[in-house]
Amino acid sequence: MKFQARFDGYADKVRNSFDQQSLMRTFGAKMVHIEPGGSTITAPILPGHRQQHDFAHAGLTFALGDSAAGYAALSLMEEAAEVLTVEMKINLLAPAEGDMLVAKGRVIKSGRRLIVVGAEVLAIRNGAETAVALLQGTMIPIT
Amino acid sequence: MKFQARFDGYADKVRNSFDQQSLMRTFGAKMVHIEPGGSTITAPILPGHRQQHDFAHAGLTFALGDSAAGYAALSLMEEAAEVLTVEMKINLLAPAEGDMLVAKGRVIKSGRRLIVVGAEVLAIRNGAETAVALLQGTMIPIT
Amino acid sequence: MKFQARFDGYADKVRNSFDQQSLMRTFGAKMVHIEPGGSTITAPILPGHRQQHDFAHAGLTFALGDSAAGYAALSLMEEAAEVLTVEMKINLLAPAEGDMLVAKGRVIKSGRRLIVVGAEVLAIRNGAETAVALLQGTMIPIT
Amino acid sequence: MKFQARFDGYADKVRNSFDQQSLMRTFGAKMVHIEPGGSTITAPILPGHRQQHDFAHAGLTFALGDSAAGYAALSLMEEAAEVLTVEMKINLLAPAEGDMLVAKGRVIKSGRRLIVVGAEVLAIRNGAETAVALLQGTMIPIT
Numbered sequence: 001m002k003f004q005a006r007f008d009g010y011a012d013k014v015r016n017s018f019d020q021q022s023l024m025r026t027f028g029a030k031m032v033h034i035e036p037g038g039s040t041i042t043a044p045i046l047p048g049h050r051q052q053h054d055f056a057h058a059g060l061t062f063a064l065g066d067s068a069a070g071y072a073a074l075s076l077m078e079e080a081a082e083v084l085t086v087e088m089k090i091n092l093l094a095p096a097e098g099d100m101l102v103a104k105g106r107v108i109k110s111g112r113r114l115i116v117v118g119a120e121v122l123a124i125r126n127g128a129e130t131a132v133a134l135l136q137g138t139m140i141p142i143t
Numbered sequence: 144m145k146f147q148a149r150f151d152g153y154a155d156k157v158r159n160s161f162d163q164q165s166l167m168r169t170f171g172a173k174m175v176h177i178e179p180g181g182s183t184i185t186a187p188i189l190p191g192h193r194q195q196h197d198f199a200h201a202g203l204t205f206a207l208g209d210s211a212a213g214y215a216a217l218s219l220m221e222e223a224a225e226v227l228t229v230e231m232k233i234n235l236l237a238p239a240e241g242d243m244l245v246a247k248g249r250v251i252k253s254g255r256r257l258i259v260v261g262a263e264v265l266a267i268r269n270g271a272e273t274a275v276a277l278l279q280g281t282m283i284p285i286t
Numbered sequence: 287m288k289f290q291a292r293f294d295g296y297a298d299k300v301r302n303s304f305d306q307q308s309l310m311r312t313f314g315a316k317m318v319h320i321e322p323g324g325s326t327i328t329a330p331i332l333p334g335h336r337q338q339h340d341f342a343h344a345g346l347t348f349a350l351g352d353s354a355a356g357y358a359a360l361s362l363m364e365e366a367a368e369v370l371t372v373e374m375k376i377n378l379l380a381p382a383e384g385d386m387l388v389a390k391g392r393v394i395k396s397g398r399r400l401i402v403v404g405a406e407v408l409a410i411r412n413g414a415e416t417a418v419a420l421l422q423g424t425m426i427p428i429t
Numbered sequence: 430m431k432f433q434a435r436f437d438g439y440a441d442k443v444r445n446s447f448d449q450q451s452l453m454r455t456f457g458a459k460m461v462h463i464e465p466g467g468s469t470i471t472a473p474i475l476p477g478h479r480q481q482h483d484f485a486h487a488g489l490t491f492a493l494g495d496s497a498a499g500y501a502a503l504s505l506m507e508e509a510a511e512v513l514t515v516e517m518k519i520n521l522l523a524p525a526e527g528d529m530l531v532a533k534g535r536v537i538k539s540g541r542r543l544i545v546v547g548a549e550v551l552a553i554r555n556g557a558e559t560a561v562a563l564l565q566g567t568m569i570p571i572t
Contacts (some may be wrong), residue, residue: 020567023200026169026191037270048169057166058228059508063202073508084401085201089543091231093538098428108563109522113399113426114372116520116563131377134537136520136565138373138424140399229543230567232375232422232518234402236395251420252379256542256569257515259420260378277394277402279375279422281516281567283542307485312455312477334455344450344514345492353488371487375518 003037007033010036014071020111022069031071033126037107039071042102044100052074056096056132060102061121063133065090068105069117073139076110083115088137093102096132098125109135135138146180146250152223157182160225167210170203172198174214180250182214187243188266192236199239199275204264208233208278211248212260216282219253224284226258232279239275241268251279258282289323289393293365300325300357303368310353313346317357323393325357330386331409342382346351347389347407351376351421354391355403359425362396367427369401374423382418384411394422401425432466432536436508443500446511446514452472453496453542456489458502466536468500474552479491485525485561490532490550494564497534498546502568505539512544512572517566527554537565544568 011034018024018031024041027049033040041064045056066088073083102122109116121133154177161167161174167184170192176183184207188199209231216226248262264276287368297320302315304310310327313335327350333340352374361371391405407419440463447453447460453470456478462469470493474485495517502512534548550562 017195020154020195021200022191022193023202027202048165050165052160052163052225057206058231059166059170059202059206061229062205062209063200066201066205076438081194085235087232087234087373088201088205089230091230091537091565092228093545108438108520109560116522118563131538134565135564136518230516234394234422234424236402241328251377252417259379274395275424279377279420297441303481306481307486308477308479309488313488334451336451338449338511343450343492344495344517345456348491348517349486349488349496352491368481371521373518373520374487374491375516377516378514397514416541 003076003110004074005036010075013079014039014074017074018071023063029064034071034075036075037072038076039105041067041068041103042100045096052140056101056123058089058092061096061101061133062090062101064101065119065121065133066132067105068138069119069135070139072105072107073115076107077141083141084134085137086138086140088134088135092133094130094132096123098123100124108114146219146253148179148218153179153218154221157217160217161214166206170206171206177214177218179218180210180215182218182248184211184246185243188239188241199244199266201235204239204244204276207232207244207246208262208264208276211246212262212278212280213282214249215250216258216260220284221251225285226282226284229281229283231278233276233278235276237275239266241266243267245259289362289371289396291322291361296322296361299365300360302361304357309349310350313349315350320357320361322361323358325354325361325391327354327389328386332383342387342409344378347382347387347419348376350387350389351407351419354389355421355423356425357403358391358393359403362393363427367429369425369427371423374421376419376421378419380402380416380418381408384409386410430510432505432539434465434504434558438440439504440491443468446503447500447520452492454536456492462468463500463504464572465504468497468534470497470532471529474527485530485552487521488564490530491519493530493532494548494550494562497532498548498564498566499568501534501536502544502546505536506570510572512568515567515569517564519564521569523559523561525552527552529553
């Protein structure tokens with residue numbers, strides 16, 4: 001599905017908001033792609049962000065997927081609007097083992113009052129990628 | 144509902160597993176209570192774990208709620224078993240504003256093959272608590 | 287948590303809306319209790335509403351739980367407002383075996399723009415009740 | 430993603446199970462397509478299966494989506510195995526207005542112990558289709 005941004009500076013607005021999330025800095029996360037209705041965030045699986053088996057903690061996986069989905073939604077909002085997560089469901093598909101996570105967020109349905117979003121999170125290990133999580137949720141615009 | 148642990152050392156096993164989660168250390172999280180079928184985890188809302196409005200990031204809220212729910216499930220497992228999150232749904236009830244988060248996890252239904260769990264996350268601000276998230280999900284035992 | 291209705295006729299409004307849902311009639315469902323922030327719906331497990339093992343179909347369980355949650359939300363709305371389900375998550379706890387289902391819906395958080403709700407569905411078999419499903423979701427008011 | 434059935438008669442097994450679900454008959458539902466990892470179910474929006482605005486009731490939408498997802502999972506199981514829904518999340522995208530619903534279920538990840546599934550439900554109105562719901566959930570094989 002194709003979406004259109006409502007103003008030219010949507011990508012800068014998204015990146016500015018991302019840069020203000022201190023947790024994304026703590027995670028070493030980068031926004032590597034933004035388009036109307038989609039965003040991609042990557043982060044290394046650092047030693048301090050793991051669970052008891054040295055895989056990425058589900059909290060890291062969730063944070064990246066939720067943020068990628070949220071910024072996909074934000075890319076379609078009016079200039080003055082922001083978005084908040086209403087609810088998010090995550091299915092964990094495989095252990096998040098590897099060097100890096102890649103979260104790809106996308107807008108599924110952009111309504112006036114709510115935006116339905118999804119995200120997929122991949123783990124990169126020795127150059128091969130494995131889908132580790134699938135998210136589906138709802139964002140709300142706030143002005 | 145009342146649950147019974149399957150062996151005496153369940154609390155030590157849970158605390159040992161918690162101590163091995165490096166993300167919990169990074170978050171400054173503490174397991175402050177464990178009982179058969181329930182656990183409570185707290186963490187300060189540190190400057191590095193926030194979203195763009197200086198509230199706790201949903202990734203932090205989720206990580207604490209998911210972990211509290213997972214350790215509630217682990218408290219009921221056999222000595223050799225661990226648990227993994229299959230899926231988790233979070234509804235965000237209010238901005239996570241304050242000094243500290245408290246996540247209370249509990250087992251809803253403990254089956255042989257799956258454990259249904261829930262968690263509530265509260266934010267503490269100037270001594271007053273606000274419910275900021277409600278989680279419902281599924282854990283699977285692994286041996 | 288205690289909630290207050292916004293006008294005296296809230297119970298009549300809820301019952302009128304329920305009576306207009308033809309699927310509830312098809313299911314033989316009855317609204318047996320309504321209070322501010324809560325509702326209870328019952329339905330027999332009829333021969334035509336089952337899955338392949340003669341248990342209640344998850345579609346029936348969901349329909350009753352979603353409706354009980356929705357009417358719990360509606361009980362708190364302004365006189366002119368209705369509610370729609372935004373999203374709903376259901377965990378199935380046990381096979382829905384027996385003669386009747388009882389769905390108890392409740393409001394968890396009533397916001398200006400969204401209402402977070404929950405529901406529990408019980409199966410009644412030979413007078414004993416078993417929890418068969420737990421729902422958590424979001425309603426939106428429409429005017 | 431491509432999946433392979435584990436035995437030749439998978440489609441007959443799925444159709445036999447579907448035919449035994451009395452709720453699907455009550456709904457006038459038909460299984461119109463089955464392939465390894467996917468299934469499509471249609472049903473008319475009959476007068477007796479509606480909510481208070483004469484749209485399809487969310488209970489009908491859920492039942493079709495959950496069944497399409499479940500049969501997508503069943504198509505990949507061993508001959509002697511069945512599947513049960515563990516949990517299912519539905520986001521409602523638009524009012525289910527029209528003559529017919531079409532539910533397309535698919536397997537996202539087929540594991541040994543759990544199967545992650547998704548479904549999309551479309552409403553057909555005057556020949557035009559609208560996405561009305563998106564489901565994401567978990568099935569468990571039983572033998």
